[in-house]
Amino acid sequence: MATPQLTKNQTMVMDALSHSEGPLSAYTILDKLRDQGFRAPLQVYRALDKLLEYGLVHRLESLNAFVACTCPHEHEHDHGVTAFTICEGCGQVTEFHDIAIEQRLSALTRAQSFKTEKTTIEIRGHCQSCV
Amino acid sequence: MATPQLTKNQTMVMDALSHSEGPLSAYTILDKLRDQGFRAPLQVYRALDKLLEYGLVHRLESLNAFVACTCPHEHEHDHGVTAFTICEGCGQVTEFHDIAIEQRLSALTRAQSFKTEKTTIEIRGHCQSCV
DNA sequence: ATCGCACACGTTATAGCATAACGCAATTGA
DNA sequence: TCAATTGCGTTATGCTATAACGTGTGCGAT
Numbered sequence A, B: 001m002a003t004p005q006l007t008k009n010q011t012m013v014m015d016a017l018s019h020s021e022g023p024l025s026a027y028t029i030l031d032k033l034r035d036q037g038f039r040a041p042l043q044v045y046r047a048l049d050k051l052l053e054y055g056l057v058h059r060l061e062s063l064n065a066f067v068a069c070t071c072p073h074e075h076e077h078d079h080g081v082t083a084f085t086i087c088e089g090c091g092q093v094t095e096f097h098d099i100a101i102e103q104r105l106s107a108l109t110r111a112q113s114f115k116t117e118k119t120t121i122e123i124r125g126h127c128q129s130c131v
Numbered sequence C: 001a002t003c004g005c006a007c008a009c010g011t012t013a014t015a016g017c018a019t020a021a022c023g024c025a026a027t028t029g030a
Numbered sequence D: 001t002c003a004a005t006t007g008c009g010t011t012a013t014g015c016t017a018t019a020a021c022g023t024g025t026g027c028g029a030t
Helices: A008-018 A026-033 A041-054 A099-111 B008-018 B026-033 B041-054 B099-111
Strands: A057-060 A065-068 A083-087 A093-096 A115-126 B057-060 B065-068 B083-087 B093-096 B115-126
Touching: A008 A026, A008 A041, A008 A065, A026 A041, A026 A065, A041 A057, A057 A083, A099 A115, A099 B099, A099 B115, A115 B099, B008 B026, B008 B041, B008 B065, B026 B041, B026 B065, B041 B057, B057 B083, B099 B115
Parallel strands: A083 A115, B083 B115
Antiparallel strands: A057 A065, A083 A093, A115 B115, B057 B065, B083 B093
């Protein structure tokens, strides 16, 4: 799926996420964008839906929050399974991809004839700096 | 951590989950237990917190819901990383454990000196019966 | 024995996350 | 030109989770 030109709202939400140190909740994004005319949660959620669809943003299920994708050069193609480490101390999120895990999961789901649509891998813990 | 005797509330919540076909949200559990005297969400959440701690129940982050653990014989010991397939069609959840994935994730986090506390793996898709 | 502590419980209120349902405006393409 | 699609704005609502308060009970230490 090629990424079309982003709309004004989508661009504002994308910028908010890109310039953030860590993940943001939809309501935090809303607060950041109130100055720029945002008034309602739906404005954020609608933009996020599209950004997720385009693969520019990831949703962190265990945080109910969103991060900009850190693979800017891979926006044109599906980059398979995405995994995250999430530091409970500093909030830092690191995105990574691992073909071995992807293949192993693929083998396991194939064994139960399960058709995978979306895979969530999130590792909560503490990063090197946060002991 | 040995599993202590469950309290009355914990037992009721556990039973609700055990007898359910699929995952239940906290509020769905509350509704099921109103007849038996439950009145408030916290009664459910407090019981769930303990059941999670004892490893009798798992939380599905991508559904905001809970399932009874399907490894009844392993309650005494930590059974490492737990993964789930979740069918969008029938709602069926299958729990599984894979040492290869666990080891691979362990190697990857060790490489970034990340100390893992909890790992979430949830695969959304469709089961064999639901095409 | 009784004091202090830990723990489960009950209740009310509130915070945080997400979507339904309506209507309007702009774009596109048959 | 008309219909279909898409994005947008607004109000209202629903679902998920926790804060803050107080009560009661069991139990070990002094």
